[in-house]
Amino acid sequence: EPEVTQTPSHQVTQMGQEVILRCVPISNHLYFYWYRQILGQKVEFLVSFYNNEISEKSEIFDDQFSVERPDGSNFTLKIRSTKLEDSAMYFCASSERGRGADTQYFGPGTRLTVL
Amino acid sequence: AQSVTQPDIHITVSEGASLELRCNYSYGATPYLFWYVQSPGQGLQLLLKYFSGDTLVQGIKGFEAEFKRSQSSFNLRKPSVHWSDAAEYFCAVGFTGGGNKLTFGTGTQLKVEL
Numbered sequence: 720e721p722e723v724t725q726t727p728s729h730q731v732t733q734m735g736q737e738v739i740l741r742c743v744p745i746s747n748h749l750y751f752y753w754y755r756q757i758l759g760q761k762v763e764f765l766v767s768f769y770n771n772e773i774s775e776k777s778e779i780f781d782d783q784f785s786v787e788r789p790d791g792s793n794f795t796l797k798i799r800s801t802k803l804e805d806s807a808m809y810f811c812a813s814s815e816r817g818r819g820a821d822t823q824y825f826g827p828g829t830r831l832t833v834l
Numbered sequence: 835a836q837s838v839t840q841p842d843i844h845i846t847v848s849e850g851a852s853l854e855l856r857c858n859y860s861y862g863a864t865p866y867l868f869w870y871v872q873s874p875g876q877g878l879q880l881l882l883k884y885f886s887g888d889t890l891v892q893g894i895k896g897f898e899a900e901f902k903r904s905q906s907s908f909n910l911r912k913p914s915v916h917w918s919d920a921a922e923y924f925c926a927v928g929f930t931g932g933g934n935k936l937t938f939g940t941g942t943q944l945k946v947e948l
Contacts, residue, residue: 723877750934762878762924764935775935810878819928820866820885823936825878 721745723826725811731832732801740796740829742811751794752812752823753786755779762810768794769817801833836861838927840939847915848947855910855942857925866928867908868936869899873921881923884908895919920946 724743732738744751753765766776768786785797794813798805808830812823837860847853859865866885870878882893889901899910908925922943926936 725877752935754936754938761940762926762936762938764937767935777935812878814934817934819934820883821934822868822880822883823934824880825870827875827877 721824723811723813723824725809725826725829727829728827729830729832731834734803734833735800738798738801738831740798740809740811740831742794742796742826743792744794744811744813745815745824746792748813748815748824750774750814750817750821751786751788752814753796754810754812754825755807756810756828757804757807765796767817774817798831801831803833806831806833836865836927836929836937838925838937838939840923840925840942842942843940844943844945846945846947849917850914853910853912853915853919853944855923855925855944857908857910857939858906859908859925859927860906861927861929863929864903867899867901868926868928869893869897869908869910870924870926871895871921872924872941878924881910915944915946917946917948920944 726741751768756762766780767774783799808828810828811826814821814823839858868883869881884901922941924941925939
């Protein structure tokens with residue numbers, strides 16, 4: 720069964736450093752997402768991406784965040800200058816289409832720790 | 835803005851007992867409703883979803899959920915819990931128009947006693 724994969728599974732970085740989280744969505748899916756979950760809190764939407772453009776972003780997704788589809792398979796989330804409060808589990812998801820009823824398939828997550 | 839409430843943070847049931855996990859949502863129109871499960875070290879796996887039609891939906895692993903518009907609820911049920919069901923369960927809502935982000939509840943951690 721096709722699945723979303725994410726690398727690395729764990730990332731430890733120093734405050735102020737840049738990190739890139741990588742995702743490989745399901746191959747025939749066209750819509751991609753990033754969510755995050757701070758420990759003990761809700762899973763929160765960050766951004767959705769379609770046709771090489773951001774289609775929606777939350778207020779969390781400020782200028783320090785960016786997303787990119789650098790090739791036909793990868794989807795990345797970059798955090799330019801990490802802060803302590805960026806420590807969280809980051810989930811990538813993809814869906815075949817972008818309608819509200821469409822199932823989003825999630826990857827296993829990347830745990831980011833900012834020291 | 836839409837919101838999702840899962841009132842129970844932790845639930846413990848005995849293996850073989852029935853299970854009901856509660857989920858309430860706040861949204862002005864008919865939402866799309868989802869239940870996801872997360873086992874340790876795993877991603878979020880879809881159990882079932884409701885988007886129209888029959889208000890009782892069947893999912894994987896023997897789970898079902900019922901959409902009750904009058905109560906703004908979408909509770910997850912299973913008649914007989916197995917030890918392997920121990921995990922964290924998330925209710926989520928999507929909505930028509932204006933994007934396709936999911937809004938999640940805080941999750942319910944299920945423990946199964948043997």
